[in-house]
Amino acid sequence: xxxxxxxxxxxxxxxxxxxxxxxxxxxxxxxxxxxxxxxxxxxxxxxxxxxxxxxxxxxxxxxxxxxxxxxxxxxxxxxxxxxxxxxxxxxxxxxxxxxxxxxxxxxxxxxxxxxxxxxxxxxxxxxxxxxxxxxxxxxxxxxxxxxxxxxxxxxxxxxxxxxxxxxxxxxxxxxxxxxxxxxxxxxxxxxxxxxxxxxxxxxxxxxxxxxxxxxxxxxxxxxxxxxxxxxxxxxxxxxxxxxxxxxxxxxxxxxxxxxxxxxxxxxxxxxxxxxxxxxxxxxxxxxxxxxxxxxxxxxxxxxxxxxxxxxxxxxxxxxxxxxxxxxxxxxxxxxxxxxxxxxxxxxxxxxxxxxxxxxxxxxxxxxxxxxxxxxxxxxxxxxxxxxxxxxxxxxxxxxxxxxxxxxxxxxxxxxxxxxxxxxxxxxxxxxxxxxxxxxxxxxxxxxxxxxxxxxxxxxxxxxxxxxxxxxxxxxxxxxxx
Amino acid sequence: xxxxxxxxxxxxxxxxxxxxxxxxxxxxxxxxxxxxxxxxxxxxxxxxxxxxxxxxxxxxxxxxxxxxxxxxxxxxxxxxxxxxxxxxxxxxxxxxxxxxxxxxxxxxxxxxxxxxxxxxxxxxxxxxxxxxxxxxxxxxxxxxxxxxxxxxxxxxxxxxxxxxxxxxxxxxxxxxxxxxxxxxxxxxxxxxxxxxxxxxxxxxxxxxxxxxxxxxxxxxxxxxxxxxxxxxxxxxxxxxxxxxxxxxxxxxxxxxxxxxxxxxxxxxxxxxxxxxxxxxxxxxxxxxxxxxxxxxxxxxxxxxxxxxxxxxxxxxxxxxxxxxxxxxxxxxxxxxxxxxxxxxxxxxxxxxxxxxxxxxxxxxxxxxxxxxxxxxxxxxxxxxxxxxxxxxxxxxxxxxxxxxxxxxxxxxxxxxxxxxxxxxxxxxxxxxxxxxxxxxxxxxxxxxxxxxxxxxxx
Numbered sequence: 005x006x007x008x009x010x011x012x013x014x015x016x017x018x019x020x021x022x023x024x025x026x027x028x029x030x031x032x033x034x035x036x037x038x039x040x041x042x043x044x045x046x047x048x049x050x051x052x053x054x055x056x057x058x059x060x061x062x063x064x065x066x067x068x069x070x071x072x073x074x075x076x077x078x079x080x081x082x083x084x085x086x087x088x089x090x091x092x093x094x095x096x097x098x099x100x101x102x103x104x105x106x107x108x109x110x111x112x113x114x115x116x117x118x119x120x121x122x123x124x125x126x127x128x129x130x131x132x133x134x135x136x137x138x139x140x141x142x143x144x145x146x147x148x149x150x151x152x153x154x155x156x157x158x159x160x161x162x163x164x165x166x167x168x169x170x171x172x173x174x175x176x177x178x179x180x181x182x183x184x185x186x187x188x189x190x191x192x193x194x195x196x197x198x199x200x201x202x203x204x205x206x207x208x209x210x211x212x213x214x215x216x217x218x219x220x221x222x223x224x225x226x227x228x229x230x231x232x233x234x235x236x237x238x239x240x241x242x243x244x245x246x247x248x249x250x251x252x253x254x255x256x257x258x259x260x261x262x263x264x265x266x267x268x269x270x271x272x273x274x275x276x277x278x279x280x281x282x283x284x285x286x287x288x289x290x291x292x293x294x295x296x297x298x299x300x301x302x303x304x305x306x307x308x309x310x311x312x313x314x315x316x317x318x319x320x321x322x323x324x325x326x327x328x329x330x331x332x333x334x335x336x337x338x339x340x341x342x343x344x345x346x347x348x349x350x351x352x353x354x355x356x357x358x359x360x361x362x363x364x365x366x367x368x369x370x371x372x373x374x375x376x377x378x379x380x381x382x383x384x385x386x387x388x389x390x391x392x393x394x395x396x397x398x399x400x401x402x403x404x405x406x407x408x409x410x411x412x413x414x415x416x417x418x419x420x421x422x423x424x425x426x427x428x429x430x431x432x433x434x435x436x437x438x439x440x441x442x443x444x445x446x447x448x449x450x451x452x453x454x455x456x457x458x459x460x461x462x463x464x465x466x467x468x469x470x471x472x473x474x475x476x477x478x479x480x481x482x483x484x485x
Numbered sequence: 486x487x488x489x490x491x492x493x494x495x496x497x498x499x500x501x502x503x504x505x506x507x508x509x510x511x512x513x514x515x516x517x518x519x520x521x522x523x524x525x526x527x528x529x530x531x532x533x534x535x536x537x538x539x540x541x542x543x544x545x546x547x548x549x550x551x552x553x554x555x556x557x558x559x560x561x562x563x564x565x566x567x568x569x570x571x572x573x574x575x576x577x578x579x580x581x582x583x584x585x586x587x588x589x590x591x592x593x594x595x596x597x598x599x600x601x602x603x604x605x606x607x608x609x610x611x612x613x614x615x616x617x618x619x620x621x622x623x624x625x626x627x628x629x630x631x632x633x634x635x636x637x638x639x640x641x642x643x644x645x646x647x648x649x650x651x652x653x654x655x656x657x658x659x660x661x662x663x664x665x666x667x668x669x670x671x672x673x674x675x676x677x678x679x680x681x682x683x684x685x686x687x688x689x690x691x692x693x694x695x696x697x698x699x700x701x702x703x704x705x706x707x708x709x710x711x712x713x714x715x716x717x718x719x720x721x722x723x724x725x726x727x728x729x730x731x732x733x734x735x736x737x738x739x740x741x742x743x744x745x746x747x748x749x750x751x752x753x754x755x756x757x758x759x760x761x762x763x764x765x766x767x768x769x770x771x772x773x774x775x776x777x778x779x780x781x782x783x784x785x786x787x788x789x790x791x792x793x794x795x796x797x798x799x800x801x802x803x804x805x806x807x808x809x810x811x812x813x814x815x816x817x818x819x820x821x822x823x824x825x826x827x828x829x830x831x832x833x834x835x836x837x838x839x840x841x842x843x844x845x846x847x848x849x850x851x852x853x854x855x856x857x858x859x860x861x862x863x864x865x866x867x868x869x870x871x872x873x874x875x876x877x878x879x880x881x882x883x884x885x886x887x888x889x890x891x892x893x894x895x896x897x898x899x900x901x902x903x904x905x906x907x908x909x910x911x912x913x914x915x916x917x918x919x920x921x922x923x924x925x926x927x928x929x930x931x932x933x934x935x936x937x938x939x940x941x942x943x
Contacts, residue, residue: 048750051584054834055577056556059566060542071531077538079560096535099613103620105531137580156750192752192874199752199874242939273529274635274671275682364534401868403883405671405680406714408899410869410881430872434881434899482879482901482939 005119005179010039010061011169013083019171022090026173029094032068032110032342034172036319036361037061037081042164043133045140049157050148055137064361067093071108072101077362111346115175116323120316124211128163128183131212136161139187139215143224147191150228153235155199158190159224163212168361176321184209184312184466186455189224193231200237200429202230202414207312207455207466230415237415237429240481246391246419246445247433247479248384251452253413255469256397258293258374259458261409261437263469266329266337267355267367267460268344270404277407277438281335287441289333290377297324297354297370311371312455313468319365320356327353329372341367359463366461374471377447384446384475391419392481394431397454402437410434410482432482440476448472492517493658495562496650499545502571503652510578511550512590514651516787517543518831520643521609525616527638530627532620535613542831543567547574552587554578558832588816590788593654597791602778605691608642608662616640619666619697626701627670632712633705634680638668642692647787655789663780664692665924668701672708681896683708683884684866688780688924707865711884714898717940723861723914724902724936725854725888728921730864731928734878736842738871738906739770740926743797743807744837745814747873754876754906760805763798764910767847770798772809774824774840781841781925788812788826788835795823801910811837844928847916851930854915861888862938864902876906901939909933 007014014037026033039061046054061081067074067090074096078089101107140159147157163185170178186207193200204223208214215221249257270276278286297315315324320342328336340348341356344367356365385393393416400411416431417424453470499515519541526534544558555577557570619640627636642664650656667686673679685703689695726734742753755763774792776782783792788811797807810818811826814837827838855863862885869880882900886893917930 047582050582052553052581054556055554055581056558056834057573057577058558058832059569060560062560073534075534075536075538077536077540079539079541092537096537096613100532100535103532103617106529106533133577134580156752158750192750194751197757199754201752201874269528273637274673274680275637275669277680362538362540364536401881401883403682403868405682406898408881408883410901430877430879432879432901434901436899480899480941482903 005117005177007169007179008039008167010081011037011167013081014169014171018083018086021087023173025087025090026094030067030069030097030173032173034066034170034320035063035086037063037169038361039167040164042162043136045136045161047140047144047159050144052137057133062361064364065089065093066364067097068110069097069101071104071106072097072099073364074100075364108347110342113174116178116321117176118178118317120178120180122181122183122210122310124183124213126212128165128185128212143187143189147189147224147228150225151193151232153193153195153232154191154228155194156192160188162186170317170319170321172321178317178321180316182209183211185212185214186312187215187220187223189227191227191231193235195235198235200231200234202227202234205455209310209312209314233427234415234429237427240392240416240428240431242482244478245481246388246475246477247481248391248393248419249474249476250395251471251473252396252454253394253411254374254471254474255372255454256400257411257440258471259369259372259467259469260400261402262293262441263369263372264402264404265437266339268338268340268348269367271338272344272347275404277404278335282338284335285333286335286438287330287333288444290447291330291333291441291444292328292375293330293373294326294328294375295339295370295372296326298326299371311453311468312466313371315370318354318356319358320352322352322354322356324354324370339367339369341365357465359465363463366463368460368465369458369467371453371468371470373451374474376449376451376472379446379448381448381473384448384473385419385424386422388419389421392428392431393417393419393424394433407437409437434480434482440479443477443479444474445477446475448474490562492519492646492648495543496648499543499567499571500650500652502568503545503547506571506575508575509550511548512652513545513547514590514649515543515545516828516831517648519646522641522643523611523613523616525613525620525640527620527623527636530624530636537613540830544831545571545574546834547578548587548590549578552584553581554584554587555581556834586817587813590651590653591655591790591812591822594789594791597657597784598775598793600775600777600782600784603690603782604660605662607692608664609644611642611692619695622697623666623668623701626698626705630705632672632675632709633670634673635671636668636701638666638701641665649787649789651789657785657789659784661690661783663688663690664695665689666695666697666700668704670701670704670708672705672712674712677713679712679714681708681711683711686923690778690780707884710886711896714896716898716942717887717900717938718942719940720860720938721935722938723858724933725858725861725863726931726933727863727865728928728930729866729923731844731931732923732926733867733870734909735931736844736926736928738873740839740842741873743809745808745810746837748808749814749817752874754874755803758803761803762801763803763907764801765913766800767913767916768798768801768910769845770843771796771845772839772842776841779841781839783840786824786826787828788822790822790824790826792824792840809837809839811835839925842926844931846918846920846929849915849917851917851919854917854930854932855888855893856891858888859890862936863888863893867902871906878906879903899941903937903939912936
């Protein structure tokens with residue numbers, strides 16, 4: 005493997021030395037090192053607010069002995085500091101082990117050597133900062149000029165290129181170069197003292213070309229249009245309704261209300277409504293849910309770029325792969341890290357992920373999708389007499405132990421006699437996760453994806469959610485009135 | 486880090502590099518922070534991770550005469566990286582737009598407050614082994630209770646040092662420690678098999694103030710209090726906010742709404758209400774950055790401006806100068822900064838944040854407040870927060886109970902609260918003597934009359 009200069013110290017000699025230090029002391033170890041550069045361009049009201057750039061190096065050393073983990077985060081990447089850090093980290097694992105009551109081994113895996121460099125059309129490193137500034141400036145102008153009721157605009161672009169090296173005691177050595185970028189457009193509109201806001205974002209794993217797509221070019225206009233429309237939207241009346249969820253809302257529901265409940269660490273910690281339910285029917289037969297972080301990389305999505313949540317290997321050196329979570333209504337698999345898979349006697353499926361090399365991996369989703377059905381949207385709406393068409397996710401929360409959830413949509417429409425009519429704002433949906441999965445009465449044909457940063461235990465990782473339009477009966481809708 | 490690492494020399498070096506460039510600039514600032522931390526994480530009521538780490542870094546902000554600004558940072562301290570950082574910041578400054586609202590970086594200050602107990606040398610000297618007595622306390626509380634089935638928890642300490650130097654004469658450093666414990670316990674009802682969580686945490690400057698046992702006991706109490714949940718009907722009743730409930734429904738949203746940046750961009754529901762009465766006379770709020778030993782206290786903010794105490798709301802009146810400023814937003818209004826510049830780390834330019842944000846205690850006893858309610862709701866936790874630009878709140882009660890005939894009874898399922906913050910502020914009818922501090926926020930128990938509760942029981 006031909007490594008970049010800063011990572012060359014991880015040669016056979018150093019690895020052998022680490023092996024020697026850990027012999028008879030550790031069951032497992034891994035070291036992740038990242039050389040990271042990035043840019044932030046932030047504008048508000050057509051003025052630059054933050055223009056920044058950085059260069060960082062970090063290294064995370066993780067050690068394991070019989071159920072106890074040690075973790076040491078360092079910034080000085082030299083042979084000497086890595087050896088010293090490694091010795092300290094060995095002590096941390098032994099200390100954890102001496103106090104833990106959960107003893108187990110990590111199941112041995114075959115070593116992997118891999119050099120992953122994504123092909124991109126416009127390498128983020130070669131795009132001049134002035135082009136990135138220009139991009140944000142343009143979006144600001146579009147949003148600002150849209151309407152005189154727009155009182156404040158805010159656009160944020162950030163990118164980073166992480167050159168990541170992973171080595172572990174199985175003998176794996178994986179290099180991954182990960183370029184990502186994301187753009188947000190926030191617009192505030194005001195009328196008679198009333199303020200409304202709309203946010204849209206687009207992100208991609210790959211080069212600057214993601215910002216050339218039509219979807220990306222439209223996001224400032226979309227935010228501006230929505231903020232203005234929301235000024236005249238009505239608040240909903242509360243009650244139980246048949247609703248349509250758009251792909252973004254479907255995806256987010258699958259991720260937030262359901263996906264977190266199949267993360268195996270939550271299962272082991274009994275923080276999930278799905279403890280011990282593998283093989284049980286938890287949803288209608290039409291429901292199939294998968295997680296596949298490679299779906300973007302092999303261009304199965306027909307998008308000209310890779311999905312934001314894509315990755316080839318997780319942060320424990322396990323290849324990402326397609327995992328069936330629910331198949332035809334039956335709960336099939338949990339999402340695993342090396343640890344949870346070892347303890348539950350399963351194979352790891354590539355979900356051990358960390359926000360950076362300075363944090364240790366947790367069980368996290370990648371690209372979580374509700375598989376499509378065969379309904380056309382107009383037929384789904386056509387059968388609804390009095391319902392609500394819910395679009396775009398604003399935010400939401402779930403109590404994982406009980407399954408109680410509430411979601412807020414950015415905008416919604418009333419459905420009257422099969423037609424989408426008046427726009428509504430601040431519509432919230434609430435209920436119990438599994439009840440919703442059993443009240444779906446139609447699943448649309450086409451899947452769309454949205455991207456996000458998912459937070460758990462203080463760490464944020466990039467993810468995508470996807471799904472088609474779905475129709476759900478008897479959902480509790482709340483609003484202020 | 487090598488032993489001859491001298492942070493003060495590094496910030497000077499960066500400003501010298503800027504000066505050597507001999508370009509036409511207005512002012513510049515170097516900011517360096519060093520953090521050393523220790524974490525012990527518990528999962529499944531057993532130790533899982535012991536973690537140590539450092540986070541050191543330096544950043545530079547450079548402004549030209551028209552207010553255009555470039556910012557860059559790195560965690561590498563060798564000359565070539567610092568040189569590169571300065572060059573990049575200058576390049577960005579040249580690509581930035583002019584800003585007539587930018588006046589200058591802060592000028593030299595002479596008098597910094599003397600605040601006691603914000604640095605604990607015992608935390609600096611702490612070894613991972615020393616954490617075990619706190620961990621054992623946490624684990625024991627969960628192990629000794631039949632209905633507690635699991636616990637995730639952590640113990641964290643952090644020692645930080647910050648150096649701020651600017652070309653206008655700000656030259657200050659500060660040293661602080663913080664340590665915290667959090668506990669998340671899952672309880673299961675033996676009969677109904679229903680589960681619930683309870684969460685509590687504590688953050689302090691001095692390790693001797695940590696009480697792991699109490700944190701876990703509170704989490705357990707909350708988890709158990711939320712079992713055998715029932716739906717309720719729609720009603721209009723008094724709402725009692727616990728300190729945690731008051732922080733999430735009143736203090737956090739208010740701290741965002743009085744952030745001068747949010748305010749100046751007209752994103753706050755309080756725009757147009759400065760100097761007006763916005764709530765009940767029982768409402769008194771201040772942001773005090775100079776309380777001895779408090780986690781939000783410092784000698785100075787993240788631009789080097791001395792901390793102080795600021796009154797925000799007095800007897801329900803939103804004071805004319807009740808906004809929180811950094812030097813930029815203050816200059817825009819032609820006033821002095823309130824010392825609320827806040828950076829999440831060296832890697833971000835200063836935004837605005839609270840010091841110690843406090844809803845001052847009242848004169849009722851918590852027991853008496855509850856006792857006088859024939860039918861009402863106790864709200865401890867909602868995953869939701871109000872909309873800052875409209876003040877509207879409608880959220881699910883994730884931890885809350887029905888109050889009946891003066892007593893706290895069963896917890897709630899699928900129950901929502903909907904209210905605008907102006908109504909909430911005006912309907913405050915009692916404030917307790919007892920109060921609780923969570924990190925930078927302190928609040929008492931607060932009774933709000935006439936609140937719309939949307940239950941889903943038929």
